[in-house]
Amino acid sequence: MATIPTLHDIYLARPHVYRHLRPTPLYHYAGLSNLIQASVYLKHENHQPVGAFKVRGGLNLVANLSDNQKRAGLYTASTGNHGQSIAFAARAHNLKATIAVPEGANPGKVSAMQGLGAEVVFHGSDFDSARLWLNKVAEENGGTFVGPTDDLLIHGVGTYGLEILEDLPDVDTIIVPVGAGSGVCGTAVVAKAINPRIQVIGVQSAQAPVMQMSWQQGRPVEGKMKTVAEGLATRIPFANTQAIMAKYLDDFILVEDHALEEAVRLLLTHTHNLVEEAGAAPLAAALKLGDQLIDKKVVLVVSGGNISPERLHHILQT
């Protein structure tokens, strides 16, 4: 039975997050507002130290470990924003992070995690085998294995939801990208507790729709996972975030990968921000929603900016 976080959980996370991070900006953009015919704000989680919102969750999780757990260190499997977040949080608290990746993992991302002080270990041919193996290693060593939707991560990332409400208390709609779901769940918990009329909308790629399909059908569904957006690439739905989304999410829409790429270009042109495909998904969703947003105050959560120069070059070329 999954626990549904409360606003109080987010408040408990706050001091742990702000011990190491400052609030990120929420900026209004005239160009995007014209485009959507709404008053459009971006929540700039791409301005975080490792370029994505997840670092808030890592910091909260580490702060809540017992001394024994701290000594035994953290274990996780990821080459993406989750891995960097755990590495950052471990370094901030002077503890050891071990991160499993499959053989041949992206060298740039591996060196980013190593640069943050994490030990990166290569195992197996894909993420599932790396993860299963490291989970066992963690158990043997009494260490903590961190999955992408652990409750304390959701509480930590919910602090950006609070910041949105603090800066723009009369927000009408918040659109959040959904990968494993920690971001949208943290946001929804905060928004619905403070003002249940705030619309919280999730967005995923039509090329990786299992979280959306599971939410829509009310049961776990597996499906294809072919999106270019690493931050949205979920193959198996997560039960705890699905339970929170079932309770709080107003809508959950799918956008095509090519619309994500167009949104990356639009964000570059109108805001001069570098945004990864997942972080651009809320803008793609807002464009798809069309008339539904007219004259509303809309916050698009730019979840991260970690796009490679190669992907960016490709997107600018098309």
Place this chain on the structure above:
Amino acid sequence: MATIPTLHDIYLARPHVYRHLRPTPLYHYAGLSNLIQASVYLKHENHQPVGAFKVRGGLNLVANLSDNQKRAGLYTASTGNHGQSIAFAARAHNLKATIAVPEGANPGKVSAMQGLGAEVVFHGSDFDSARLWLNKVAEENGGTFVGPTDDLLIHGVGTYGLEILEDLPDVDTIIVPVGAGSGVCGTAVVAKAINPRIQVIGVQSAQAPVMQMSWQQGRPVEGKMKTVAEGLATRIPFANTQAIMAKYLDDFILVEDHALEEAVRLLLTHTHNLVEEAGAAPLAAALKLGDQLIDKKVVLVVSGGNISPERLHHILQT
């Protein structure tokens, strides 16, 4: 006779700046540190609402206007970061900004300033004629014409220097891009007042070296202005910033335009930040300085991120 600002001037600007802005992050990057063989931090002025440090100066200037001056509004000439900064500050204080640009000015930048509520007027075939004309209009209307290095602008932008010292009090070297010189002057005033041993280094493009040549020769020098870096494109040196630089600057180096483009690529790869050519100049300078920075704590001021998709595409292609 130019006035040399003091640390007290920057403190007087502080509340006016923080009424509308939050401090920007100072982040450490392992990848850049390896590259420079130093401990490298970026001061992220590219995270400002209009994408550049100048907005701090505009806010301080507007806050210091008399009621009569406020009623008469602000006048300036710019399509770049200065123009957007004045437009932003004017909007924040509910006053009118009139910005002159030459006929045929970049439509993207014009609409950005209009989006911030400024009135953009087209006049003449180049910036000098637009500026001279608008200066006269401002006088006739009792309005305030804002040049790029007005004292109150320097005091305002100096607040990012203070933030650097607050976050990293044991910084050894700060490298700052120089266009008209307000940024490097604000930074130097703060750094030298708090710890005279901090090295403050300016950087300009070798394709637009008049500020550097004037500093080196101790007298105003005019010269070529062919750089691709809009933020460094100064054709005629400014007397007041030259006087401050003469007093405080430890070094002032030139980098080639192609090194600026390489620095934009490196910042993209290592930090996933979109940085304009001027904002990348400190990294190009650090790479050129080589051994001189070994093991030092070095802050590179990323002055802005306003690069066009076209320029970015060009840079990624080469």
